[in-house]
Amino acid sequence: MAIFLRAAALSALLPASMASAEPQTVSWDIVAGLTTEIGPRLAGSPAEARARDWAAARLRKLGFSNVAIEPFTVRSYVRGEDRARLTAPYEQPLAITALGYSGTTPDKGIEAELVYFPTMDALRAAPAGSLAGKIAFIDHAMKANQDGSGYGPFGAARRQGPALAAQKGAIGTVIRSVGTDSHRVPHTGVTTFPEGVTAIPAGAVSNPDADLIARVAKQGKPMRLSLMLTGRTTENLPSGNVVADLVGRDPSLPPILVACHLDSWDIGTGAIDDGAGCAIVTDAALRAQRDGKALRTIRVLWAGSEEIGVFGGAAYAEKHGSEPHALAMESDFGAGRIWKVEMKLGAQNKPMAERISATLAAMGIVTGRDMAGGGADVGAIIAKQKLAVIDLAQDGTDYFNLHHTADDTLDKVDPALLEQNVEAWTQVLSIVANEPGPIAAE
Amino acid sequence: MAIFLRAAALSALLPASMASAEPQTVSWDIVAGLTTEIGPRLAGSPAEARARDWAAARLRKLGFSNVAIEPFTVRSYVRGEDRARLTAPYEQPLAITALGYSGTTPDKGIEAELVYFPTMDALRAAPAGSLAGKIAFIDHAMKANQDGSGYGPFGAARRQGPALAAQKGAIGTVIRSVGTDSHRVPHTGVTTFPEGVTAIPAGAVSNPDADLIARVAKQGKPMRLSLMLTGRTTENLPSGNVVADLVGRDPSLPPILVACHLDSWDIGTGAIDDGAGCAIVTDAALRAQRDGKALRTIRVLWAGSEEIGVFGGAAYAEKHGSEPHALAMESDFGAGRIWKVEMKLGAQNKPMAERISATLAAMGIVTGRDMAGGGADVGAIIAKQKLAVIDLAQDGTDYFNLHHTADDTLDKVDPALLEQNVEAWTQVLSIVANEPGPIAAE
Numbered sequence: 001m002a003i004f005l006r007a008a009a010l011s012a013l014l015p016a017s018m019a020s021a022e023p024q025t026v027s028w029d030i031v032a033g034l035t036t037e038i039g040p041r042l043a044g045s046p047a048e049a050r051a052r053d054w055a056a057a058r059l060r061k062l063g064f065s066n067v068a069i070e071p072f073t074v075r076s077y078v079r080g081e082d083r084a085r086l087t088a089p090y091e092q093p094l095a096i097t098a099l100g101y102s103g104t105t106p107d108k109g110i111e112a113e114l115v116y117f118p119t120m121d122a123l124r125a126a127p128a129g130s131l132a133g134k135i136a137f138i139d140h141a142m143k144a145n146q147d148g149s150g151y152g153p154f155g156a157a158r159r160q161g162p163a164l165a166a167q168k169g170a171i172g173t174v175i176r177s178v179g180t181d182s183h184r185v186p187h188t189g190v191t192t193f194p195e196g197v198t199a200i201p202a203g204a205v206s207n208p209d210a211d212l213i214a215r216v217a218k219q220g221k222p223m224r225l226s227l228m229l230t231g232r233t234t235e236n237l238p239s240g241n242v243v244a245d246l247v248g249r250d251p252s253l254p255p256i257l258v259a260c261h262l263d264s265w266d267i268g269t270g271a272i273d274d275g276a277g278c279a280i281v282t283d284a285a286l287r288a289q290r291d292g293k294a295l296r297t298i299r300v301l302w303a304g305s306e307e308i309g310v311f312g313g314a315a316y317a318e319k320h321g322s323e324p325h326a327l328a329m330e331s332d333f334g335a336g337r338i339w340k341v342e343m344k345l346g347a348q349n350k351p352m353a354e355r356i357s358a359t360l361a362a363m364g365i366v367t368g369r370d371m372a373g374g375g376a377d378v379g380a381i382i383a384k385q386k387l388a389v390i391d392l393a394q395d396g397t398d399y400f401n402l403h404h405t406a407d408d409t410l411d412k413v414d415p416a417l418l419e420q421n422v423e424a425w426t427q428v429l430s431i432v433a434n435e436p437g438p439i440a441a442e
Numbered sequence: 443m444a445i446f447l448r449a450a451a452l453s454a455l456l457p458a459s460m461a462s463a464e465p466q467t468v469s470w471d472i473v474a475g476l477t478t479e480i481g482p483r484l485a486g487s488p489a490e491a492r493a494r495d496w497a498a499a500r501l502r503k504l505g506f507s508n509v510a511i512e513p514f515t516v517r518s519y520v521r522g523e524d525r526a527r528l529t530a531p532y533e534q535p536l537a538i539t540a541l542g543y544s545g546t547t548p549d550k551g552i553e554a555e556l557v558y559f560p561t562m563d564a565l566r567a568a569p570a571g572s573l574a575g576k577i578a579f580i581d582h583a584m585k586a587n588q589d590g591s592g593y594g595p596f597g598a599a600r601r602q603g604p605a606l607a608a609q610k611g612a613i614g615t616v617i618r619s620v621g622t623d624s625h626r627v628p629h630t631g632v633t634t635f636p637e638g639v640t641a642i643p644a645g646a647v648s649n650p651d652a653d654l655i656a657r658v659a660k661q662g663k664p665m666r667l668s669l670m671l672t673g674r675t676t677e678n679l680p681s682g683n684v685v686a687d688l689v690g691r692d693p694s695l696p697p698i699l700v701a702c703h704l705d706s707w708d709i710g711t712g713a714i715d716d717g718a719g720c721a722i723v724t725d726a727a728l729r730a731q732r733d734g735k736a737l738r739t740i741r742v743l744w745a746g747s748e749e750i751g752v753f754g755g756a757a758y759a760e761k762h763g764s765e766p767h768a769l770a771m772e773s774d775f776g777a778g779r780i781w782k783v784e785m786k787l788g789a790q791n792k793p794m795a796e797r798i799s800a801t802l803a804a805m806g807i808v809t810g811r812d813m814a815g816g817g818a819d820v821g822a823i824i825a826k827q828k829l830a831v832i833d834l835a836q837d838g839t840d841y842f843n844l845h846h847t848a849d850d851t852l853d854k855v856d857p858a859l860l861e862q863n864v865e866a867w868t869q870v871l872s873i874v875a876n877e878p879g880p881i882a883a884e
Contacts, residue, residue, distance in 0.1 A: 032657070035654075036532065036654060036657050036658060037531075037532050038532070039532065039533070039534040039535075039654075040534075040535065047533070089479075090478065090479050090480070090481065091481070091489070092481040092482075092711075093481075093482065095848060182849075182851075182853050182854070183625045183627060183849050184627055184710075184847075184848035184849050184851070185625060185626055185627070207853070208849070208851035208852070208853050211851070211852065211853055212477075212478060212481075212711075212851070212852075215474070215478050215852075216478060268626075269534075269654075405626075406537060406626035407624075407625050407626050407650070409624075409626070409650035409653070409654070410650070410653065410654075410657075411624050411649070411650050411653055412624070
């Protein structure tokens with residue numbers, strides 16, 4: 001439709017952003033500030049460095065102590081130009097994003113036959129050498145669910161697919177985005193080339209583009225793809241964690257560690273992944289002190305370089321691995337409603353666990369029967385110290401519509417759900433940070 | 443979230459596109475074929491020429507007679523590179539698309555102060571010369587509704603905003619997309635520079651990007667924008683209409699004209715705008731004959747170059763303006779459910795109108811009280827011949843989520859709703875194409 005001739009009321013001409021006041025909470029300020037004043041902050045980039053400075057300044061202003069930027073260096077990916085188009089049997093531009101650690105095409109790209117594989121298993125079954133000089137396309141269909149458990153199996157196409165194709169001779173790999181949306185916003189994320197496998201250019205097209213390729217493949221006509229992914233894997237880039245404490249009444253007690261990650265993929269602004277997580281854990285830590293200082297220190301870790309290999313979590317465990325910790329928690333699955341709590345707590349902490357369950361039950365949050373896992377950035381310290389863990393599980397039904405895409409922007413954070421997260425976290429931190437006895441996983 | 447460690451069932455690994463068979467209807471074949479085998483088909487482009495050949499071949503294959511490509515030339519826009527980023531007070535890449543007939547930046551772009559205007563009225567109030575050397579940003583907030591009536595007033599920022607800013611000295615204009623979605627897929631469309639106003643570069647950013655600019659503007663810090671829009675307005679490009687007939691039992695009776703447009707914006711694949719329209723009118727025309735040939739000829743017009751100025755509709759009226767027509771209809775508002783019929787029919791056609799109302803009422807379609815308008819491509823012939831008109835109004839609540847974006851792809855067409863459209867059109871065509879008496883608007 002080009003021109004619509006009907007008249008209409010000229011009401012409501014104010015922009016949406018002006019129509020309603022923004023929430024006046026620490027959590028909203030953090031996620032709005034990070035996405036607005038920093039935006040994309042890829043691991044190892046100058047933007048991630050600006051984000052560290054922003055974070056340290058913000059945490060100091062909020063009253064945190066011992067605010068420290070703890071630097072480390074990383075091997076990361078520096079994006080270039082990302083382009084792809086079908087050139088046969090039909091000319092069709094495709095929406096593509098390079099995967100992290102993709103190989104690099106010449107500036108003018110490459111063009112080759114495109115071979116369609118409906119699944120990773122189909123690619124596995126391809127004979128050795130059969131992809132020589134060709135580009136592999138790996139299709140699959142991630143389905144939305146609440147707990148994100150599809151990310152493991154469906155993400156395999158992204159994590160291992162390009163290397164597998166390379167081992168069969170492919171000169172490039174394109175995958176269907178690991179995502180559940182239907183927009184022309186492809187999903188990035190890292191891919192891995194094991195020792196001895198030379199990196200080939202690897203990208204993900206959006207779901208509508210993958211649908212198109214699947215339809216063309218079904219026609220049985222040979223397909224050709226032009227692919228240009230000029231980014232480069234780069235060594236020794238500066239990254240770092242930001243660590244800060246709210247010192248408890250008894251600083252001799254092991255602290256409660258709450259984590260999120262500061263870095264984001266570069267194509268979005270890191271609102272749900274993971275600005276919201278930093279907002280939630282930080283606001284909750286502050287609120288847990290609002291009725292008087294908590295007994296234990298609460299330490300926040302805004303980790304760097306999570307997206308490209310959880311380097312911040314490893315650096316934290318290395319630097320702080322000899323300091324005692326009481327318990328670890330992490331928020332890194334968006335800003336959906338918390339619906340379940342999982343706990344890894346020893347028998348002596350059963351009364352505390354029961355208080356947590358009862359408090360959260362009053363908020364409509366159930367207690368699960370699985371073992372709590374913690375999350376990527378607290379994974380190393382948990383493993384090293386066999387720490388107690390509590391997970392507050394978020395509803396991630398919509399998470400993979402946005403995850404690692406350009407669509408990860410502030411408007412996707414629902415202030416009411418963000419507040420529900422902060423309140424659930426506050427309840428849990430208020431209990432665990434005031435626990436005088438030992439806290440342990442077993 | 444980077445890596446999710448939970449195990450999950452490996453079921454449902456088949457791609458979505460393979461999981462269900464595609465509908466076996468003419469309408470689905472047309473919209474799937476056009477989007478898959480042609481894709482983007484901007485007015486005046488080689489792709490639009492391929493689309494004409496595709497359309498003529500398809501209509502012949504479907505049994506249409508007098509299939510003709512009727513060429514004309516147009517002034518159109520040839521897209522170049524589209525980029526924008528805030529450079530102050532924060533570095534932020536923006537998702538932008540050039541508007542049709544935008545002015546052209548140097549290859550390296552321009553950079554200038556960005557001045558925020560919440561509404562067109564605010565821009566109107568800016569003093570003469572106040573935008574000299576600056577780039578204007580026009581915000582606004584289109585709201586979703588069923589009948590698309592917001593497109594008139596909210597679209598003004600796109601149609602007239604850049605020229606207005608140019609008249610006040612601006613060297614570029616960026617607008618919030620005229621759209622109701624929240625994805626990083628900006629909405630294009632034409633803008634107009636009247637005689638005597640030199641075209642300046644003009645683009646639209648996505649709604650999340652416009653939200654960002656609005657938040658930064660609210661902070662009161664000076665903004666700067668880097669803008670690169672290297673496309674060019676180009677004269678004398680080849681375009682054309684495709685016209686075809688299903689000849690009636692009495693070819694001497696004036697035909698029923700049913701229209702859609704074949705061209706699409708170049709950033710999507712023209713599924714809902716307007717592949718679906720061509721699919722609907724063509725399938726319905728064929729079905730109206732399924733119980734024996736209709737009395738009157740049904741003529742389909744797949745118009746060219748609608749998006750850039752309704753040139754196909756004008757060319758049709760010029761070429762066929764002296765041939766009698768009975769009645770005109772058009773489908774160009776997506777593939778949402780038909781919920782209302784509007785008719786412009788004279789008193790002598792009251793019995794026919796009542797039959798149409800009764801038939802559609804049985805499908806849950808109400809009869810409206812407005813005057814039928816027809817649509818863009820039949821506008822000229824209706825005006826010239828004062829034709830009778832019937833509008834089958836589609837639910838367009840979601841239409842401006844997709845309209846003129848990269849997201850206008852086949853997956854957005856719901857086969858069940860497409861079929862509802864075809865059936866409603868079939869009912870109406872079966873009645874009007876078998877009307878033996880005169881059909882007239884008055």
